[in-house]
Amino acid sequence: MSEQYVLDLQEADETQIAVVGGKGAHLGGLSRIEGIRVPGGFCVTTDAFRRIMAEAPSIGDQLDELDQLDQLSRSTRSAGEGDDRETIRTLSARIRRTIEGIAVPDDLAAAITGALARLGEHTACAVRSSATAEDLPTASFAGQQDTYLNVVGPEAVLQHISRCWASLFTERAVTYRRRNGIDHRTVHMAVVVQQMVFPDASGILFTADPVTGNRKVATVDAGFGLGEALVSGLVNPDVFKVRHGEVVERVIAAKQRAVHALPAGGTREVAVDPQRQEQPALTDAQAVRLVQLGRRIEAHFGRPQDIEWCLADDDFRIVQSRPITTLFPIPETGDVLGTGAQENHVYLSVGHQQMMTDPMKPLGISMWQLTAMAPMHEAGGRLFVDATRRLASPASRAALLDVVGRGDPLIRDALETVLGRDDFVPSLPDAAPAGPPAGGASAPAEPDPAIVPELIERSRTSIAALERDIRTKTGPALFDFLLEAFDEHKRGLGDPLNFQAIMAGMEATWWLNDQLQEWLGEKNAADTLTLSAPGNITSEMGLALLDVADVIRPKPEVVEFLRGVEHAGYAENTTFLDELAKLPGGTGARDAIEAYLDRYGMRCVGEIDITRPRWSERPATLVPVILDNVRNFEPGAAERRFEHGRQKAQQKEQDVLSRLRALPDGDRKADEAKRMIDQVRTFIGYREYPKYGIISRYFVYKRALLAEAGRLVRAGVLPEKEDVFYLTFQELHDVVRSNQADGRLIQQRKDAFRSYHALTPPRVLTSDGEAVNGAYRRDDAPAGALIGLPVSTGTIEGRARVILDMAEADLEEGDILVTTFTDPSWSPLFVAVAGLVTEVGGQMTHGAVIAREYGLPAVVGVDQATRLIRDGQRIRVHGTDGYVELLH
DSSP: OOOOOEEEGGGOOGGGHHHHHHHHHHHHHHTTSTTOOOOOEEEEOHHHHHHHHHTOTHHHHHHHHHHHHHHHHHHHTOTTSTTHHHHHHHHHHHHHHHHHTSOOOHHHHHHHHHHHHHHOTTOOEEEEEEESSSSOSSOOOTTSSOEEEEEOSHHHHHHHHHHHHHGGGOHHHHHHHHHTTOOGGGOOEEEEEEEOOOOSEEEEEESSOTTTOOTTEEEEEEEEBOTHHHHTTSSOOEEEEEETTEEEEEEOOOOOEEEEEOTTSSEEEEEOOTTTTTSOSSOHHHHHHHHHHHHHHHHHHTSOEEEEEEEETTEEEEEEEEEOTTSOOOOOOOOSSSSOTTOOOEEEEHHHHHTOOSOOOHHHHHHHHHHOSSOOEEETTEEEEEOHHHHHSHHHHHHHHHHHHHHOHHHHHHHHHHHTSTTSSOOOOOOSOOOSGGGSOOSOOOOOTTHHHHHHHHHHHHHHHHHHHHTTOOHHHHHHHHHHHHHHHHHHHTOHHHHHHHHHHHHHHHHHHHHHHHHHOOTTTHHHHTTTOTTOHHHHHHHHHHHHHHHHTTOHHHHHHHHHHHTSOGGGOOSHHHHHTTSTTHHHHHHHHHHHHHHHTTOOTTTTSTTSOOTTTSGGGGHHHHHHHHHHOOTTHHHHHHHHHHHHHHHHHHHHHHHHHTSTTHHHHHHHHHHHHHHHHHHGGGGGHHHHHHHHHHHHHHHHHHHHHHHHHHTTSOSOGGGGGGSOHHHHHHHHHHTOOOHHHHHHHHHHHHHHTTOOOOSEEETTOOEEOOOOOOOOSOTTOEEOEEEEOOEEEEEEEEOSOGGGOOOOTTOEEEESOOOGGGHHHHTTOSEEEESSOOTTSHHHHHHHHHTOOEEEOOTTHHHHSOTTOEEEEETTTTEEEEOO
């Protein structure tokens, strides 16, 4: 097949990204939309780029060096950081110099100058890079490669085309590809050459609000002259917000500078006439007309667009359009109100309630949907529940706001923000009582100590039956069995007694905090009263790892061996337990770790996603935590800590009751408080057990599904077992039945999952696409303090350890853990820290419950805590009042 070096823009379309790159493909598509004017031009295709790359064999060696650097960085989890930066800077500059030094072959130069002659040999041109991994739905690569304006003459155009080719290897482009997992060799560069537009005004149109995500609000940034003044930050733009064909907000900036084209080529900065500096770059009517064009473009491409535009002689020209990749997707659901597909919806984030806001793989999403007690909808690799129906009913709305407000004030504030919008959620007449939520009973259980053991025994019996019965199931029969098992799974969660036990502990906690603050003026008194509450499987898990450390501590050879595992890619080491047994004292150490895994090995970070590797699958993940415990604690620490907490809670109880009895009507108040203290200590530990049961069942499901995946690999249906993680449960069922898999679908899912990591899920999301995260309405914290939700009383000052991966923990006594979220798997770290700060959390989420059990001052829901607090910085955590001071 002969190469095609030049293609007219009108001949290109969105199917030809591999030929003309993302920008060229979009411009070709734009030129086909009725009413959209695109400056004429042509594309220098990727065939030309490959020809140039072939002219310099040394580039292959330089790319090999880049590949080796990528592989090394992946093994040390430091891609694009630290010492890599200088190496990338040097290597990418060398590759660019090599490309720019290659003479354009005569036949290629002739093809380009011939196309240029058709535009007019001395026509001023814009020369724009157009990479094949650019302007994609999952990665825009905006600003990664180069654009040159007002280029005049064949020689200058050829020179700037070479610069565009070379810009595929700018430091920022190389780093961006590495972070997005894109192989440098798979990306090629085309170049777009277009007639230059000399605009009166130019700027950017976002067909969805880039800050809030609202798809019904378009934002126009506008300035005088060329758009480079806005892109470079030389001037502040005028900003117009347009909704339903009307400018609803405008901010007109003072514009002292602009960028204009020079007659001989190139651009320069000029001063704006003082009489025009306060004038808007667009009229309202022009802004509305531009948005109408943008909506047409958005409809053509099927998603919100980031559009570059120019205005010349009151005529808009479109010079670029790319997808907005930073918007959080909107769940695709039906109409809950029954009046049409366009009804408004309000979605609540499941991840913020489950303390896992990372994206989940498709199998994990579908498994959670199939086993959850309420319908859940996927967007951006996360799950949401539709709260519209409950918000539409005044009675259920009040109950919902009360419940979420106790758990996470930010969610309540976000919901109240949405409800404050005119008619977004219409009020409907209250229906007849729908019965108790999520499983049956509204009255809390009496504090009968026999209830919790009975519930635990029911769970153990059910899991044992599941493990026994699933062993003989394979193929399609396995999936039929699992669907029945999911029903049993939900029956257990929906057991009225289960719901009563959970609510009894939570309601007693709320009652104590509310009443003791009213009667005694003491905030969050229940935090101390719940210390070392019996039967908390998650707090026991953290203490049990201290017992493992006690076994290992007196064995120096074992300790040294584990240090080697920690520093040698330990997370992937699945054989170290066998090696451990060969050391003096190693058998006992191995047995202690394996006993721990027998009880807790189904857990892991992000455990609600069944595809996440469990501790039993990667036991070396626990090694750094074990070593921290060996270093930071004395023998018997687990028992001492638990007993200390129990005695402190007991002393607190006696103090509270004696103070209450001294009040008017004190005996009644003390009796009520005593009943609630008994209730909270009986039931609050059980709050953690249902999650333990869920995850225990999940591990059984997972092992059965991976065994099935192994059969698919052996049959040649799939290349890797983990490919099943990118299929839903039903899709995997179909693959097992048909022995056929869609490799392209799996790859698309992998690419999408990778892109979801760049998205931040909102607490509340509307069907307009608006991400609403809420705010703390407080003014009682010192200036500069970070505001959050107080969940465990006390004040602690210490060194902040910002840890995003539990496996990378390196803690010293007195450290304060700062992280995004903590699900139950993080609790082994809690025994080694003095305080806790998280970005996500609520009063009754797992991290808060365990922080109270261990007596750690804790503030959760601190927006951007991991960015605003530096690792190693001294901070003061006010767990009673809910804020964090940054000291030095």
